[in-house]
Amino acid sequence: MFKLKLKPNGEIAKRKARLVARGFMQKAGMDYVEVYARVARLETVRLIVAIACGRKWPMYHLDVKSSFLNGPLDEVVYVTQPPSFKVKGKEDMVYRLHKALYGLKQAPRAWNKIIDSFLVQQDFVECKFEYVVYVKKGIECSQLLICLYVDDLIVTGSDVNEIEVFKSQMMTEFEMTNLGNLTYFLGMEFT
Numbered sequence: 001m002f003k004l005k006l007k008p009n010g011e012i013a014k015r016k017a018r019l020v021a022r023g024f025m026q027k028a029g030m031d032y033v034e035v036y037a038r039v040a041r042l043e044t045v046r047l048i049v050a051i052a053c054g055r056k057w058p059m060y061h062l063d064v065k066s067s068f069l070n071g072p073l074d075e076v077v078y079v080t081q082p083p084s085f086k087v088k089g090k091e092d093m094v095y096r097l098h099k100a101l102y103g104l105k106q107a108p109r110a111w112n113k114i115i116d117s118f119l120v121q122q123d124f125v126e127c128k129f130e131y132v133v134y135v136k137k138g139i140e141c142s143q144l145l146i147c148l149y150v151d152d153l154i155v156t157g158s159d160v161n162e163i164e165v166f167k168s169q170m171m172t173e174f175e176m177t178n179l180g181n182l183t184y185f186l187g188m189e190f191t
Contacts (some may be wrong), residue, residue: 038112040132040149048147052156059156061179067151071100071110118173138162
């Protein structure tokens, strides 16, 4: 798949090329077993924002780049060569995937396993009632809350230093975009 990213004035910012699997051809039970992606409900996002506002905590928005390319596959998956990139003399051969590709039905589940295990390693505990929320209790009763929406994270907590440490750990582990402080975006500057 080829895509142009444009600047606001219409100039080309960058050209993107992405290999996308034709997941619509996959058959349940044969090509994959489980399809799953954690998606926060609007009520959950509102609750996290309400907690942060009520406690005057800063909120940050992080976006994981190419998240669906991070997860290793549990199943054996083969894909045919893309039409414009066939190897001469080996046109009938296929590629075996070791990691997920965009378009695969199991790509969201593979990503979820990666982010879940990373958060657990960082001493976060998954909420029993809302699986998109992770909580970490730190030193001196500090708390850190993560709300997960597929590959986007809302991060809030009582200690700005702990938030910064967590953001740097995330950026070390994954290619990330820090989309900024949501408290300023929502017009809730606290002093």
